[in-house]
Amino acid sequence: MRSWSVAKGHGTENDFVIIVDRHGMLAPSDGDVRFLCDRRAGIGGDGLLRAIKAQHIPEWDGDPDLWFMDYRNADGSISEMCGNGVRVFARFLNEEGLANDPLIPIGTRAGLRTAHLERDLIRVDMGPVTLDEQTTPIRLGDREWAAIGVDVGNPHAVCEVDDVDTLDLTRAPGFSSERFPRGVNVEFVQRISEHQVRMRVFERGVGETRSCGTGTVAAAAAARHWYGGDSWQVDVLGGQLQIELADQAYLTGPAVVVLRGEVLLPDPPGGDH
Numbered sequence: 001m002r003s004w005s006v007a008k009g010h011g012t013e014n015d016f017v018i019i020v021d022r023h024g025m026l027a028p029s030d031g032d033v034r035f036l037c038d039r040r041a042g043i044g045g046d047g048l049l050r051a052i053k054a055q056h057i058p059e060w061d062g063d064p065d066l067w068f069m070d071y072r073n074a075d076g077s078i079s080e081m082c083g084n085g086v087r088v089f090a091r092f093l094n095e096e097g098l099a100n101d102p103l104i105p106i107g108t109r110a111g112l113r114t115a116h117l118e119r120d121l122i123r124v125d126m127g128p129v130t131l132d133e134q135t136t137p138i139r140l141g142d143r144e145w146a147a148i149g150v151d152v153g154n155p156h157a158v159c160e161v162d163d164v165d166t167l168d169l170t171r172a173p174g175f176s177s178e179r180f181p182r183g184v185n186v187e188f189v190q191r192i193s194e195h196q197v198r199m200r201v202f203e204r205g206v207g208e209t210r211s212c213g214t215g216t217v218a219a220a221a222a223a224r225h226w227y228g229g230d231s232w233q234v235d236v237l238g239g240q241l242q243i244e245l246a247d248q249a250y251l252t253g254p255a256v257v258v259l260r261g262e263v264l265l266p267d268p269p270g271g272d273h
């Protein structure tokens with residue numbers, strides 16, 4: 001058995017297990033991630049946030065002293081970026097005394113992100129957003145939409161729908177693997193007032209989640225394309241997020257840490273322990 005210090009937090013009920021691995025010694029396997037994120041056998045979460053010093057990430061070419069958010073989906077797969085995760089990560093670093101300034105620069109596989117702590121809310125510079133107007137089919141059962149592809153550092157396909165409540169997201173939406181060879185997060189967006197939409201999401205590597213920060217940015221970019229407007233409130237199952245689209249995207253929302261403790265990880269199969 002291995003004993004690791006862990007925390008758990010969430011941002012609009014998109015929840016994460018958090019570990020600190022300053023020197024990159026823990027190297028969680030896909031099985032470790034699946035165990036930690038398992039809601040029955042483990043702790044439970046939509047993903048794992050590993051806090052590691054950026055100098056231990058070979059592909060990082062920025063400031064080596066930054067904290068790097070090594071993000072893994074609940075199935076163990078890597079993602080470039082997580083918008084709710086990065087706020088929870090910033091909250092955790094601040095509460096642990098690992099970052100003391102209200103402006104926290106964070107390395108991610110999508111590039112540098114800066115979290116601004118504003119009391120209960122955290123605002124994050126989400127970097128550039130690229131929208132591909134060439135539509136792509138998304139299928140769910142016998143329904144099909146012409147979705148817009150949006151890159152927020154990670155890939156998204158955004159569908160415009162009449163009523164998000166009618167969707168059955170217990171199964172994965174079908175998408176073009178040619179267009180999205182690394183998989184895709186799929187957002188379903190319903191406009192409810194001039195600058196407000198509702199959104200449900202099926203996340204790559206997880207399934208339906210109660211919120212997706214990068215997904216809300218993708219939804220806002222699609223809403224600007226369809227209806228005009230740079231500022232959007234996106235209502236998700238787990239709360240509300242505010243998006244501003246300017247030179248880059250800004251995501252504002254809550255983030256809380258709800259648990260700190262120790263977890264006993266099962267030994268990996270077949271090795272010397």
Ligand SMILES: N[C@@H](CCC[C@H](N)C(=O)O)C(=O)O
Binds near residue numbers: 079080082085155
């Ligand atoms: N929930 C996240 C996104 C997490 C990664 C995503 N599932 C992917 O594989 O790209 C968010 O808040 O952005």
